[in-house]
Amino acid sequence: MVDQTQSVSTENPVETQLYIAGESRPASAKDTYALHNPARPEELVGYAASATADDVDSAVKAAHEAFPAWAALSYQERAAYLNKIADFLVADEADVKFRSHLFCREHGKVLKETMLEMSRLGDRFRLSAAYAERLATDEELNGPPFDVVITRQPRGVAALIVPWNWPLSILGAKLPQALMAGNTCVVKPAQNSAMAPTLTLHKIAELLPPGVLNVITGSSSKIGDSLVKHSRIRFINFTGSVPVGKHIMQMAAENLTPVTLELGGNDAALVLEDAELDQGAFMRMYLGTFMSSGQVCMALKRLYVHHSRYDEVVDGLTAVCEKMVIGDGLLQETNMGPVNNAKQLSIVTSMVAEARAKGAEVRECGQVPDEELYAKGYFQKPTLIYKPDQSLRVVREEQFGPVLPIMSFDTDAEAIALANDSNFGLCSSVWSQDKERAVAIARQLEAGYTYLNAHGPTAQDSRGPFGGFKDSGIGRNLGYEGILQFQEYHSISGPQGWLL
Ligand code: TAP
Numbered sequence: 001m002v003d004q005t006q007s008v009s010t011e012n013p014v015e016t017q018l019y020i021a022g023e024s025r026p027a028s029a030k031d032t033y034a035l036h037n038p039a040r041p042e043e044l045v046g047y048a049a050s051a052t053a054d055d056v057d058s059a060v061k062a063a064h065e066a067f068p069a070w071a072a073l074s075y076q077e078r079a080a081y082l083n084k085i086a087d088f089l090v091a092d093e094a095d096v097k098f099r100s101h102l103f104c105r106e107h108g109k110v111l112k113e114t115m116l117e118m119s120r121l122g123d124r125f126r127l128s129a130a131y132a133e134r135l136a137t138d139e140e141l142n143g144p145p146f147d148v149v150i151t152r153q154p155r156g157v158a159a160l161i162v163p164w165n166w167p168l169s170i171l172g173a174k175l176p177q178a179l180m181a182g183n184t185c186v187v188k189p190a191q192n193s194a195m196a197p198t199l200t201l202h203k204i205a206e207l208l209p210p211g212v213l214n215v216i217t218g219s220s221s222k223i224g225d226s227l228v229k230h231s232r233i234r235f236i237n238f239t240g241s242v243p244v245g246k247h248i249m250q251m252a253a254e255n256l257t258p259v260t261l262e263l264g265g266n267d268a269a270l271v272l273e274d275a276e277l278d279q280g281a282f283m284r285m286y287l288g289t290f291m292s293s294g295q296v297c298m299a300l301k302r303l304y305v306h307h308s309r310y311d312e313v314v315d316g317l318t319a320v321c322e323k324m325v326i327g328d329g330l331l332q333e334t335n336m337g338p339v340n341n342a343k344q345l346s347i348v349t350s351m352v353a354e355a356r357a358k359g360a361e362v363r364e365c366g367q368v369p370d371e372e373l374y375a376k377g378y379f380q381k382p383t384l385i386y387k388p389d390q391s392l393r394v395v396r397e398e399q400f401g402p403v404l405p406i407m408s409f410d411t412d413a414e415a416i417a418l419a420n421d422s423n424f425g426l427c428s429s430v431w432s433q434d435k436e437r438a439v440a441i442a443r444q445l446e447a448g449y450t451y452l453n454a455h456g457p458t459a460q461d462s463r464g465p466f467g468g469f470k471d472s473g474i475g476r477n478l479g480y481e482g483i484l485q486f487q488e489y490h491s492i493s494g495p496q497g498w499l500l
Contacts, residue, residue, distance in 0.1 A: 014046030016198040021062035022210025027051045038108035038338040039328045039377040045106045048194040051218040053226040059214035063157040063184040064232045066211025071154045071182040075136045079129035082176055085204050086125040103196035108338040109292050110329040117168035124172030127462055128180040131480050143496040152487040154182030156234030159227050163240040164190035164340055165295040167197040173477040174237045181486035186214045192341050225251055242471050260475030260485050262467055264398040265426025266301045268419035269455050272432040273306040282316040288455030290382050293339050294402040298427045300455040304418055307408045321365035321382040338378040339401050345378040348401030351394040360388035420446045425469025429455040
């Protein structure tokens with residue numbers, strides 16, 4: 001187990017284990033893999049356990065055995081567990097500091113964001129618990145011909161698969177909901193940001209009956225399919241890329257296991273000619289785009305501005321980007337850290353290179369206090385691409401990095417068509433001072449969530465179901481609906497007067 005009193009430093013690499021059947025344990029083959037700091041790729045941060053297919057089987061069996069007792073609890077009883085977890089997650093200041101520093105060093109994001117993710121996870125536990133009374137109420141239909149009670153039951157063992165980019169917030173969009181619904185869980189964090197999420201999951205699991213929450217880490221190529229195809233898995237909730245989402249759906253088809261898939265996005269923001277464009281608006285655009293170095297599924301990824309306001313938006317947003325300090329996320333003055341890994345960085349830089357080669361104007365903004373660090377780490381400055389052709393990859397594909405193409409439009413109808421001209425449909429935003437016009441446009445956008453005069457994680461309300469149209473996925477997380485996905489409907493009907 002990790003000694004929480006030690007500092008997170010190169011001399012003290014952290015080591016995280018699996019959590020199965022109420023116990024922290026090494027992988028059965030005793031294997032681990034190393035994680036490095038994306039700001040300083042040569043710097044070792046620690047080792048995570050590298051699970052085997054046998055470990056997956058043990059985790060699923062433990063969850064299966066714990067299921068009947070957990071499912072038999074009332075919603076109020078499960079809500080009490082969830083509220084206790086929410087309190088406990090932030091109770092120990094030294095431990096929160098330890099986990100957020102570790103998170104920062106293994107992931108690259110700035111410290112403020114790691115703290116935001118930690119508190120958001122607790123908030124989402126509390127929110128799920130608050131639905132206890134509503135969940136306990138069955139729907140009733142009076143006859144004739146029959147009286148019907150529509151009840152719901154938990155599905156069983158749920159596999160929760162989490163990506164590296166916003167692992168704690170995303171965990172908060174599926175784990176509390178799965179538990180509240182009465183499921184037991186096996187969670188698989190992503191390889192590239194496994195340790196802080198795993199330590200956080202261990203804390204949560206310790207507060208639950210053994211087997212209710214199990215955690216496996218390691219390479220998806222070794223354990224992914226064993227988890228997804230396991231015959232005792234009754235539901236899969238996956239967040240990640242489109243190709244892996246499709247693969248999981250194919251694997252799940254073997255057992256007809258239902259899936260929720262939250263995949264990528266290529267969110268459009270539409271700035272109308274009547275938008276209020278003050279400093280606050282430019283700051284919200286900046287955060288909506290560049291938070292977590294743009295590695296956010298719901299980030300603003302295509303900015304469409306009415307031609308009459310185009311120069312104003314370019315000037316305002318460029319000015320904000322120029323002030324940002326790029327560097328080590330652990331330093332107070334840093335506004336934006338590195339991209340999480342070399343592969344992601346090369347995807348981003350190749351899109352920028354293509355835009356340059358095809359004649360688009362590219363501006364890399366921001367201040368770099370430590371050029372040596374910048375040269376070695378996986379960094380990309382906040383990058384704005386002015387009026388790129390709509391056919392460029394940086395417009396058509398998800399960048400998942402700190403790059404934003406800015407285009408113009410003439411009419412509302414053109415703006416709506418441009419926003420919807422994408423394989424993705426996760427989020428979108430409309431910026432206007434006319435609320436009726438903004439809402440009317442929002443209703444025509446093919447997206448699971450539309451923000452008004454804002455965009456991205458800081459503008460999101462966790463009570464609204466979240467997920468996407470088209471390639472952005474299937475199903476919804478968060479909100480009341482996010483709990484219902486973890487349950488099966490069960491109708492009970494009888495002669496009039498029997499049930500109601
Ligand atoms: P992926 O490569 O798809 O990985 C996501 C998770 O799936 C990781 O835990 C990964 O484990 C696991 N995985 C990979 N192959 C698997 C398999 N065969 N069976 C079971 N699990 C498997 O995505 P990523 O690179 O981590 O994240 C970036 C992508 O996720 C972006 O496209 C982004 O848009 C999307 N994303 C979407 C959302 C929403 S809400 N729609 C939110 C965040 C991210 P390993 O790490 O071991 O490979």
